[in-house]
Every structure is written in C-alpha cells, then in structure tokens.
Amino acid sequence: MKIIATIPPPVNENCYNVAKHPLVAEARFNTGSHGKTSCSPFENLEQLQRLMDGKRLYIDLKGRQLRVNRWSNPLHGAIVLNRKIEVDLPAQLWLRGENNPLVIAEIKGSKVFTQTNPQYATGAGQAANVIGNNLKIKGKYLTRLDEEYIQASRKLGIHDYMLSYVECGQDIDDVYDIDPKAKAHIKIESLPGINFIGSPDFAEYGFDVSIVAARDDLVLEMQKSKNIIDALKTIIKIDTNAIVASRLLESLTHSDSISLADLEDVYLMELFGYKNFMLSDGICANKEAFGMAMDFFQAYLTE
Incomplete structure (x- = not known):
C-alpha cells in the first residue's frame, strides 16, 4: 500500500508535517487552494518541491471542475x-x-x-x-490558473499532473500542448469520464496515462447509486495501478476516532485491488486529523 497525501499550501502549518512524514510516499498539491496564499504559482511550487525533497509531487489542475465564483446569497439573486x-x-x-x-x-x-x-x-x-x-x-478545458501552474511546473522540472474531470482525449492533449513531457494522471469524476476510459480513444494512450478514482465528485455524479461500486471496479480493472482518492477516513474530519465504515472502506478498496490511497485536503490540512490518519495506516500496515 502506498500513501499519497494532499499537501497544503506552504502557508499552512501542517505543510511541513505532510511533506516529511515517513509514510507519505508522494503528495498532491491542489491548485484550487491557491487563493489561500499571495505567492505566485512558481513560488508555491518552488517551496513545495524543496519540502518534498525528492518525493513525487503531483500538480492537481482544476480543468472543467465547477466552483462558486464569488460569494453569493441565493435569497437575493443567483x-x-x-x-x-x-x-x-x-x-x-x-x-x-x-x-x-x-x-x-x-x-x-x-x-x-x-x-x-x-x-x-x-x-x-x-x-x-x-x-x-x-x-x-462552456469554454476550453484548462483555466488560466491551470496554464500558469503548468508553465511554473515546467520551469521547476515537475511534470506530474492530476487532471480534474477528464472526459475526452482533448483534455489530456491540452496539457501536452503546454508541457510535452507531461505525465497525465486523469481524475475520473463523472459518467462521461467512465465512458471515456472504456473507449478505444483512451486505449490509444496506453500506459502513458494513469487513472485516479476521484470518489467525492464521482459519488455525486452517479447520484449516490450503487453504480459507484461498478465504476470503481471498472477503473481498477483498466488501470491496476490506479489511485483511489477522496472520502478516505472522512470520519476524522469531525471525530477523534475512525468509524467502522471508514475501516471497512479501506479494506474493501484493497479487496478491489487498489494499492495507492490518496488522502483529501480536509484530512491533510488538519494537524490532528492527519496525525490520526498516519497512526491508523501505521497500525494497518503492520498487522
């Protein structure tokens, strides 16, 4: 089992702990958290790369992921x-x-x-x-901030990108157009994404593209139906090194103990064949929750 953390922005007090923890083999940086710091993309990544000290760093691009653009009050408008x-x-x-x-x-x-x-x-x-x-x-796949992070990554020799809401080959090609050395790790978060990885178009990429089962959005997109189980089985069948992400040990975000459901979830994902587990922003940005998650995996791996 390999543990992949979500490393907070350098301004977060837990950033150092995540980067240096011996159980953390690799880390993902969520560019959606860029607004929590005044640093430029290059400055953010330069600091994170230094902290990671040789460990793989994935740059998570937002692509077509929908977000609220500004504070809104639906009582009085849109x-x-x-x-x-x-x-x-x-x-x-x-x-x-x-x-x-x-x-x-x-x-x-x-x-x-x-x-x-x-x-x-x-x-x-x-x-x-x-x-x-x-x-x-509507609009092109990559956001302006995505493009800035790709350019900054290239300058630093970072080429691992997690691509949100990938649904077709052009989404991947848009990243290759900016960084020809890119290693794409596509986050499957919708039914069109599931259909894409089962298509001949995806097969043409061979082993150059890996898959991330981004369960948080995938569960919603599947409308919380049992089809999510079939989707997770499909992903690991297509890519035996796929990463399972989101909703792992979520009970730690609001409790000081891990729920039975979370324990069963980790065990079930292992039974499905997943070997790479990625923890969420919510777990890794919180010092106490992250510490308890690491204690759990330490015990789990030694049993």
Whole structure:
C-alpha cells in the first residue's frame, strides 16, 4: 500500500508535517487552494518541491471542475459559477458542505437561480456539481490558473499532473500542448469520464496515462447509486495501478476516532485491488486529523 497525501499550501502549518512524514510516499498539491496564499504559482511550487525533497509531487489542475465564483446569497439573486453552463431542466445543484441538493429554477450563462436555498452561505472556490441531462460546461478545458501552474511546473522540472474531470482525449492533449513531457494522471469524476476510459480513444494512450478514482465528485455524479461500486471496479480493472482518492477516513474530519465504515472502506478498496490511497485536503490540512490518519495506516500496515 502506498500513501499519497494532499499537501497544503506552504502557508499552512501542517505543510511541513505532510511533506516529511515517513509514510507519505508522494503528495498532491491542489491548485484550487491557491487563493489561500499571495505567492505566485512558481513560488508555491518552488517551496513545495524543496519540502518534498525528492518525493513525487503531483500538480492537481482544476480543468472543467465547477466552483462558486464569488460569494453569493441565493435569497437575493443567483449563485455565480466559474463557468457558463447549459443543462436540461429539471436539474440539481450540489454544493460542497451541503447535505441536500438545490433545485435549479433557471440558468443564464454562469448564473444559477435556485428554487430552494442552501443551508449555509456560498463562498468563492466552493466546489459545485450540476446533476442533470445534457450538461455542457462552456469554454476550453484548462483555466488560466491551470496554464500558469503548468508553465511554473515546467520551469521547476515537475511534470506530474492530476487532471480534474477528464472526459475526452482533448483534455489530456491540452496539457501536452503546454508541457510535452507531461505525465497525465486523469481524475475520473463523472459518467462521461467512465465512458471515456472504456473507449478505444483512451486505449490509444496506453500506459502513458494513469487513472485516479476521484470518489467525492464521482459519488455525486452517479447520484449516490450503487453504480459507484461498478465504476470503481471498472477503473481498477483498466488501470491496476490506479489511485483511489477522496472520502478516505472522512470520519476524522469531525471525530477523534475512525468509524467502522471508514475501516471497512479501506479494506474493501484493497479487496478491489487498489494499492495507492490518496488522502483529501480536509484530512491533510488538519494537524490532528492527519496525525490520526498516519497512526491508523501505521497500525494497518503492520498487522
């Protein structure tokens, strides 16, 4: 079993602990957390590369992932997303941190008007998922910040990229166009993504592209159905070195002990064949949660 952590931005007090922990073999940097620091992409990566001291560092690009673009109050207007979208109504909007979806009443470009209101205020950078038929996310795959991070990575000799919401070969090619030495690790987070990795188009990439089972968004996109199990089995069948990510040991984000469900989850993923486990932002940015997760894996690996 290999443990991959999500390393927080250098300004986070737990950044050093994550980079230096002996159980952490590799780390992913979520460029979506860039807003938590005033450093440039190059400055961020330079500091992280130094801390990692030779360990592999993945740069997680956001691609077509939907996020709230700015603070919004749905009581008095629209929720503004980072992309213009189209979808057949009825449809739902899931916001990270909410327990229930919002019913979409109308969409105008990037503005989403809802019939129901979220439990909490919506803030800039908050992840969003639109569930409905014929969803189209407008614009090119890579964001401007993605491109800045690729350029910074090239200068530092970093070429491992995790690509969010990959759904076709052009998404991968867009990264190759900027960094011909890129090693693409594609995050499968939707049904179109599952269909892509089962297609002849994906097979043409051979072993040059690896897969990440990004379960957080994939569960929502699959509408919490049992099809998520089939999807996870499909991913590890296609790529026996696939990374399983998100929703690992999530009980540690709100408890000082690991739930039975989390223990069973790790065991089940091993039974499916997964050997590479990636911890989330929520676990790794919290010193106590990260420490308990490492204690768990230390005990699990020695049993």
